[in-house]
Amino acid sequence: MSKRILLQLLFAALAVSTKLPFKAHFGNKPAPFLIDVDQSFIEETRVKASLTRIATDLVQHDPRDGPLVQNVSAIKDYWTHNYNWNKAQKQLNDHLPQFTTTIDGAGNYSHPIPLHFVHRRSSRKDAIPLLFVHGYPGSFIEVDRVIDGYSNPPSNETAFHVVAPSLPGFGFSPAPEYFGLGLREAGQAFHKLMLQLGYNKYLVHGGDLGSHTIRYMAIDHPESVRALHTNLWYQVPNKQDMDRFNAKNSTAEEAFLINVLAAFRLTLLGQRQVFENQPLQWAYAATDSPVGFAAWVIFELQAGSPSYSWTIDELITWTMLLYIQGPFGSARMYKELQLRASLTTFTSRWASLSLPNKALSRSVKHPKDWAPRQGNIVFFNSYSFGGHFAAWEVPNELVADAREFMKPGTAAWDAYHK
Numbered sequence: 061m062s063k064r065i066l067l068q069l070l071f072a073a074l075a076v077s078t079k080l081p082f083k084a085h086f087g088n089k090p091a092p093f094l095i096d097v098d099q100s101f102i103e104e105t106r107v108k109a110s111l112t113r114i115a116t117d118l119v120q121h122d123p124r125d126g127p128l129v130q131n132v133s134a135i136k137d138y139w140t141h142n143y144n145w146n147k148a149q150k151q152l153n154d155h156l157p158q159f160t161t162t163i164d165g166a167g168n169y170s171h172p173i174p175l176h177f178v179h180r181r182s183s184r185k186d187a188i189p190l191l192f193v194h195g196y197p198g199s200f201i202e203v204d205r206v207i208d209g210y211s212n213p214p215s216n217e218t219a220f221h222v223v224a225p226s227l228p229g230f231g232f233s234p235a236p237e238y239f240g241l242g243l244r245e246a247g248q249a250f251h252k253l254m255l256q257l258g259y260n261k262y263l264v265h266g267g268d269l270g271s272h273t274i275r276y277m278a279i280d281h282p283e284s285v286r287a288l289h290t291n292l293w294y295q296v297p298n299k300q301d302m303d304r305f306n307a308k309n310s311t312a313e314e315a316f317l318i319n320v321l322a323a324f325r326l327t328l329l330g331q332r333q334v335f336e337n338q339p340l341q342w343a344y345a346a347t348d349s350p351v352g353f354a355a356w357v358i359f360e361l362q363a364g365s366p367s368y369s370w371t372i373d374e375l376i377t378w379t380m381l382l383y384i385q386g387p388f389g390s391a392r393m394y395k396e397l398q399l400r401a402s403l404t405t406f407t408s409r410w411a412s413l414s415l416p417n418k419a420l421s422r423s424v425k426h427p428k429d430w431a432p433r434q435g436n437i438v439f440f441n442s443y444s445f446g447g448h449f450a451a452w453e454v455p456n457e458l459v460a461d462a463r464e465f466m467k468p469g470t471a472a473w474d475a476y477h478k
């Protein structure tokens with residue numbers, strides 16, 4: 061081999077390995093992966109955190125303006141002096157078997173799609189493959205508290221082989237380099253991933269963005285997606301619902317959901333509109349300020365899960381899992397959704413799409429009567445506790461529901477085995 065070719069090879073290798081601040085190789089079949097973020101990047105991020113200039117608030121704080129100055133300052137201090145990424149990285153690596161692969165395009169997106177994913181096979185021969193899709197501002201870390209329960213249940217309960225991919229732009233799945241990879245295409249890529257792993261029929265689970273992804277999958281791959289379990293069954297009230305609400309005649313569940321939706325419009329809709337419109341404009345600041353980006357993440361997490369006590373370690377680690385590769389790709393996913401009109405008009409679109417599969421809804425205080433308006437619900441469970449990030453907040457309840465939904469003799473079990 062000539063010197064010139066060697067140099068070119070070396071240069072190509074460097075070009076790939078220096079692009080992202082973590083070690084990764086994306087081949088054409090699944091290969092084991094360990095999180096290994098460059099120490100120089102971790103230290104640079106800590107220094108940036110220590111140099112954060114904190115915003116000045118009004119004398120009287122309005123919670124809709126953003127998180128409290130005290131809370132963001134506490135994150136800055138903790139990140140500067142106490143936060144230990146290497147410990148978080150080790151815990152994830154010790155607990156979650158991870159892999160990388162490449163999918164050769166999906167649907168209308170013809171470019172290769174490098175993916176990072178968690179894959180734990182149950183030791184049970186009768187285990188059912190389960191694809192778990194995370195949301196925003198989450199990542200594959202959401203599977204951490206449910207993976208043991210899914211894959212290693214008591215012997216008389218249903219077991220699952222668990223596959224939890226990172227959406228492109230999240231965790232360690234690199235963001236798409238080209239326009240056109242939205243949640244539908246991500247779902248098409250995840251289906252190809254399941255086929256690569258030898259699973260040609262399976263159950264899907266998701267909340268938040270994951271719930272949108274798995275609905276697309278159920279529609280695009282009805283032969284494989286035999287059942288669907290979600291903790292976000294987004295349902296907008298119709299005119300009669302609102303009339304009864306205005307007459308103070310709603311049930312407690314209906315009133316709760318209507319109030320949640322109104323609060324969402326007041327607090328979190330603005331964030332989404334930034335992502336839908338100028339994600340890059342936003343990303344310059346967020347990419348350069350880890351604490352500034354954390355303030356964005358914690359606002360969403362605390363609004364979504366107000367009764368859950370997020371620790372500062374959790375908040376920073378969740379932030380890091382979007383920050384390490386840069387927060388642009390994950391934010392831009394909302395633009396892809398908006399361009400396909402799938403989030404802004406999704407209620408009317410999805411109401412007309414009846415799911416080909418038996419569907420399950422497990423949702424926090426969701427009105428039971430409303431759920432079947434969007435599909436064939438064969439299992440429904442509603443809790444008076446927990447929030448938007450169910451797999452993190454109420455993992456045991458979520459796993460128990462999946463087992464119950466998929467136990468022998470149920471409609472979902474039959475749909476899987478036929």
Ligand SMILES: *[C@@H]1O[C@H](CO)[C@@H](O)[C@H](O)[C@H]1NC(C)=O
Pocket residue numbers: 128130131134370
């Ligand atoms: C935010 O700060 C307030 C006031 O110091 C404190 O009561 C609250 O516990 C903090 N919240 C979090 C999540 O740290």
Ligand SMILES: *[C@@H]1O[C@H](CO)[C@@H](O)[C@H](O)[C@H]1NC(C)=O
Pocket residue numbers: 167168244
């Ligand atoms: C490709 O895009 C067209 C136009 O938006 C759409 O009708 C079609 O369903 C898409 N195909 C796939 C496989 O996603």
Ligand SMILES: *[C@@H]1O[C@H](CO)[C@@H](O)[C@H](O)[C@H]1NC(C)=O
Pocket residue numbers: 214216217467
């Ligand atoms: C499995 O056994 C436990 C303990 O006896 C019981 O509570 C549970 O209902 C059983 N599950 C099924 C699916 O029969």
Ligand SMILES: *[C@@H]1O[C@H](CO)[C@@H](O)[C@H](O)[C@H]1NC(C)=O
Pocket residue numbers: 304307309
């Ligand atoms: C309130 O609900 C009850 C029971 O469903 C119904 O009989 C009554 O007409 C409702 N009142 C209004 C104002 O909608």
